[in-house]
Amino acid sequence: MNSHPFLSAQIAPLAPADAVVTLSGVRRRFNDTVALDGISLSVRKGEILGIIGRSGAGKSTLIRCLNGLERPDSGEITIEGKRIDGLPERQLQPLRRRIGMIFQHFNLLSAKTVEANVALPLKIEGLPKAERMARARDLLELVGLSDKAKAYPAQLSGGQKQRVGIARALAARPALLLSDEATSALDPETTRSILALLKDINRKLGLTIILITHEMDVVRSIADRVAVIDAGRIVETGTVQSVFANPQAPITQRLLEGSRPRLPEHVAARLNPAGEAIILGVDLSGPYGQSRFFTDLADALSAGASLIQGGVEHIQDESVGRFFLSLPARDANLVERVRSTLQAGGAHVEVLGHV
Known part of the structure; x- marks a missing residue:
């Protein structure tokens, strides 16, 4: 039997009835490297969950399993009550539209205007031009960039580019928003403004958000709960306040060293x-x-x-x-x-x- 000292954190309770995301015993390995080692987790509707860990802890593999870009070797992944882990690509595509993604490096198309970048998911979906442009205008207003609709990405600051990325991620009205280190390329002031925007969107739209990050300050600012991942395992979960007040896992204590008073x-x-x-x-x-x-x-x-x-x-x-x-x-x-x-x-x- 595995004797990992915090293995009990891996044994998740039954998913609540309002869970948008449920993972149960998810495992993924690449040759001899174990990336995910029995991840069990649930995320409620309207919740902001921060998943934090060091480089190589399994964060990137986890988010790729959540959006269907990686298939787990075993275990179950359920989004809005539908299992996605074993679906063929054709059936996975419509479910992917229910998942918005924002990225560290924005991933905007340089040859398209801001409004065209935001409307792109709707164009792929086949919506009429008038409808998708109206949606793009609404979203640019939501993220505070109405005046940049005709601009190109090269004309924007890093924070503005990320706001466009957020608007694009919301275009198809997703049930879940995945943020993959979305603020790590930004300066502290811009980071605060982006996090405030995400919190505002969460409140206004009731959107479920999963933040993948290595920055404790990101989790502290807006997350409702935090899950700490280490060596492919969830070693600690709890409300942000309870984990910051009394971290249990050694890796959590180390991650928090710069954020809490220390014994001289x-x-x-x-x-x-x-x-x-x-x-x-x-x-x-x-x-x-x-x-x-x-x-x-x-x-x-x-x-x-x-x-x-x-x-x-x-x-x-x-x-x-x-x-x-x-x-x-x-x-x-x-x-x-x-x-x-x-x-x-x-x-x-x-x-x-x-x-």
């Missing part, structure tokens, strides 16, 4: 099984981080605890915090009182060691 190196280097002070790591999210936590923290400091480092940030509408406390090891009652008080408020408290 000079303290971390001295951690031992025994010592004069006990070091606690405190992770919290939700209302507790906006109110009573600081009263409890002040009480702990006045009783003899020391604050090493920490802070609270907002991820979307929820507070997420991480703190490190030092308490005298000789005062077992104080240590237990502080730990039980913080845990009663909803914080996760961990003894990191002694110094």
Whole structure:
């Protein structure tokens, strides 16, 4: 039996009735390389799911299986209640129209105007010109580019090109939008504007979105849930706030290292099984981080605890915090009182060691 420490994350519950996407035991290998190793996942209607992992983790293969460009070796993929993993190409084509794609490098046709690029999927579908151009105009208004309809891609900035890519992906009124590293070629300010646009489209259209990314800030900005992929497996899933507040898988912890307060190196280097002070790591999210936590923290400091480092940030509408406390090891009652008080408020408290 496989002893992967987070294998339980692979065993997904039955897909909810409103699931747009369901994957069950999906496997894909290329010769001796395992790209996907039993992926099970479901995505609800109207949800934004961020799938994050390092290069080579399996993200690209996963998205190619979702849009039918790769066929899994085993397992099932269901889009809107219809299995796509075993369909012949002829039957797969109409289902692909229900899936919009936006890409890292935009993939626009340089010889076509902006409105012609947006209307292209509708032309392939066989819609009359008047209908597809009307749809293109509506979509360009949605993404804030009405004045660029007659421009060519070479005349646009990177952010504008991605807005065109988003409009084109929405042309056929998809049920699912796949974003493949769509902001990684953009500067931070443009990235924020594109993510805000995707969130706005999600709200206005109720569109289900899957974001494939290696950037935690992308997930933090707009996703409802996050799934962490490593070596072809989903090793952790949860709401964005819960995963950022208390990451479980080692790879998630490493991915978040630059986004969360860390124990200072000079303290971390001295951690031992025994010592004069006990070091606690405190992770919290939700209302507790906006109110009573600081009263409890002040009480702990006045009783003899020391604050090493920490802070609270907002991820979307929820507070997420991480703190490190030092308490005298000789005062077992104080240590237990502080730990039980913080845990009663909803914080996760961990003894990191002694110094």
